[in-house]
Amino acid sequence: VRNIDRHLALMRKESTSTIAFEFPDGSPVLLPPSDISCYLTPPDNNYHIKCRVKESTQSGQYKVVFTPITRGLHQLHIRVHDINIPGSPLSIPVSLAPEMRGNPVKSITGLNGNPYGIDATDDGLIIVSELIGYRI
Numbered sequence: 001v002r003n004i005d006r007h008l009a010l011m012r013k014e015s016t017s018t019i020a021f022e023f024p025d026g027s028p029v030l031l032p033p034s035d036i037s038c039y040l041t042p043p044d045n046n047y048h049i050k051c052r053v054k055e056s057t058q059s060g061q062y063k064v065v066f067t068p069i070t071r072g073l074h075q076l077h078i079r080v081h082d083i084n085i086p087g088s089p090l091s092i093p094v095s096l097a098p099e100m101r102g103n104p105v106k107s108i109t110g111l112n113g114n115p116y117g118i119d120a121t122d123d124g125l126i127i128v129s130e131l132i133g134y135r136i
Contacts, residue, residue: 001078001087004061010097011071017092019078020061021085028060037079038064040092043072051076068094 001019009015021029033053040049051066068074075089117129 001085003090009094014067017064040066041075042070
């Protein structure tokens, strides 16, 4: 199995990846989509995300449809008749959707000193602490 399109999937957005099955001579392996099963595992590998398989307009190619819920490098596991396929899993990078990215940083007035530390949570919240006053 090989990944035809290597584009970035978006977190919490329905995404697709096109895959193809080929014989050693490069000719396409034609299968009904119902024979193909797959799932996506996130970077922490704590759970599986179900995928749907649809036939593509190109012979021997299939669209895998999934909705990742975290960002990072995911693994797309592909099976035919419940048998793992050589070349699987495929790596699928997942990024934040543009509307989920943070806003520009705004200055903070009224601090008792200089900013001391900065951190960001996984969901994009930025936290700044100050040196004097120990406030967040």
